[in-house]
Amino acid sequence: MRFSGKNVLVTGSSRGIGAEIAKVLAGYGLKVWVNYRSGADAAEAVAQEIRNSGGRAEVTGFDVSDEAAFVEAVKAIVAEDGELSYLVNNAGITNDKLALRMKTDDFMSVINANLTSTFIGCREAMKVMRKKKFGSVVNIASIVGETGNAGQTNYAASKGGVIAMTKSFAIEAAQSGIRYNALTPGFIATDMTDELPDDVKDTFTSKIPMKRFGYPAEVAEATAFLLSDQAGYITGETLKVNGGMNMA
DSSP states (O other), rough: OSSSEEEEETTTTTSSSHHHHHHHHHTTTTTEEESSSSSSSHHHHHHHHHTTTTEEEEEEETTTTTHHHHHHHHHHHHHHHHOOOEEEEEEOOOOOOOOOOOHHHHHHHHHHIIIIHHHHEEEEEEHHHTTTTTTEEEEEOTTHHHHOOBHHHHHHHHHHHHHHHHHHHHHHHGGEEEEEEEEEEEEEEOHHTSSSSSSHHHHHHHHHHOOOOHHHHHHHHHHHHHGGGGGGGGOOOOESTTSSSSSO
């Protein structure tokens, strides 16, 4: 895949899907800014793995839900590299509870971490990217934002909001040469899913037409495509990476 820009910020990339996205994008020649909130050692390990493979990576630690910190981080990246070409808003949290037991604080903590932070990132990226009339943003949402899920009212609202917000940013930024797209992973094999009992895994797998969980690399390659020049006429879209679980 081709990339006309030179660097990318991947939020929440010290582990899991975010770490895989960072490694894949570095493999395509981009300088990657690996973001973490609390896992400094893990983030540095991801960056070092990229460097050991011949890529370029730097670590930037900040809480994406802290507006001032996010703004300053973007400014620091631009000061260092002269631009921010690509952004992947991947960072997020869960705080699962049945709706009847969910307090407003439980709801808003997830909204702020997942949706408000994505808004901040999208807005700050637009400010920087419009100066060169070039840029691409991918927001990692979730199949839950499309289908809903019991016990995840807050998470579903946050990720559904990300999908809708992505379309609005895409409309506003199109004339400036900036693209915004969303990606909705289904069940992906990570450390978290590895800990699930076999019967629970079997229940989930039975609902997936491809009869398996996805791999982080499959999410990462799909993200790379949406960022790349090959997707240059795609904006405001939601790419489903779910093994056929939700085709609507």
